[in-house]
Amino acid sequence: xxxxxxxxxxxxxxxxxxxxxxxxxSVSGNPYLFWYVxxxxxxxxxxxxxxxxxxxxxxxxxxEAEFNKSQTSFHLKxxxxxxxxxxxxxCAVRPMEYGNKLVFGAGTILRVxx
Amino acid sequence: DTAxxxxxxxxxxxxxxxxxxxxxxxxxxxxxxxxxxxxxxFLKIMFSYNNKELIINETVPNRFSPKSPDKAHLNLxxxxxxxxDSAVYFCASSQGPQPNEKLFFGSxxxxxxx
Numbered sequence: 001x002x003x004x005x006x007x008x009x010x011x012x013x014x015x016x017x018x019x020x021x022x023x024x025x026s027v028s029g030n031p032y033l034f035w036y037v038x039x040x041x042x043x044x045x046x047x048x049x050x051x052x053x054x055x056x057x058x059x060x061x062x063x064e065a066e067f068n069k070s071q072t073s074f075h076l077k078x079x080x081x082x083x084x085x086x087x088x089x090x091c092a093v094r095p096m097e098y099g100n101k102l103v104f105g106a107g108t109i110l111r112v113x114x
Numbered sequence: 115d116t117a118x119x120x121x122x123x124x125x126x127x128x129x130x131x132x133x134x135x136x137x138x139x140x141x142x143x144x145x146x147x148x149x150x151x152x153x154x155x156f157l158k159i160m161f162s163y164n165n166k167e168l169i170i171n172e173t174v175p176n177r178f179s180p181k182s183p184d185k186a187h188l189n190l191x192x193x194x195x196x197x198x199d200s201a202v203y204f205c206a207s208s209q210g211p212q213p214n215e216k217l218f219f220g221s222x223x224x225x226x227x228x
Binding site for chain 1: 118154155156157158159162170172204206213214216217218219220221222
């Protein structure tokens with residue numbers, strides 16, 4: 001069975017500094033990997049996904065994520081954080097085989113302070 | 115125009131009651147989902163339908179019954195509500211059931227069972 005770990009409940013960063021939100025996964029076979037963001041009282045919004053090819057994936061709002069197969073990680077990054085990036089971030093994994101479900105991590109709260 | 119809309123936004127009810135949550139998407143997607151988010155923000159899939167057919171049915175009590183009258187709608191009916199059913203329920207859709215598809219989420223229905 002697949003699983004996703006987000007080891008940090010919360011990440012605090014100053015505005016303008018780079019940010020990293022960590023994610024590791026466990027899945028049999030090759031996975032598709034996703035990041036979603038949830039703002040207060042809102043549904044999740046898709047940020048980016050890794051399917052195949054280049055290990056560095058670029059997504060919405062200046063975010064990017066790096067797929068590392070040997071470390072089974074898919075960390076979310078941004079070179080310069082904004083206060084408006086403060087939200088709850090979810091990493092998710094889904095095996096490539098049809099019929100498997102998308103499994104989410106527990107989420108990481110990102111707080112960007114001015 | 116809201117892409118995935120669910121009603122009601124808030125639902126407060128007594129134990130033992132029966133209630134429904136409605137979901138509609140205007141994206142022309144074939145696949146729809148119900149997710150449950152608990153008080154710790156943990157997200158878990160409940161059901162998935164593709165073109166009105168059930169394709170994912172997680173281990174949820176049979177008090178929960180999804181109904182898809184057409185591919186644009188996926189409603190969730192809950193019988194004999196229990197305290198533990200209190201959560202935020204999210205509807206989502208994707209273009210198809212392929213595992214690399216991104217999901218579009220509604221803004222959630224906060225269910226409180228008293």
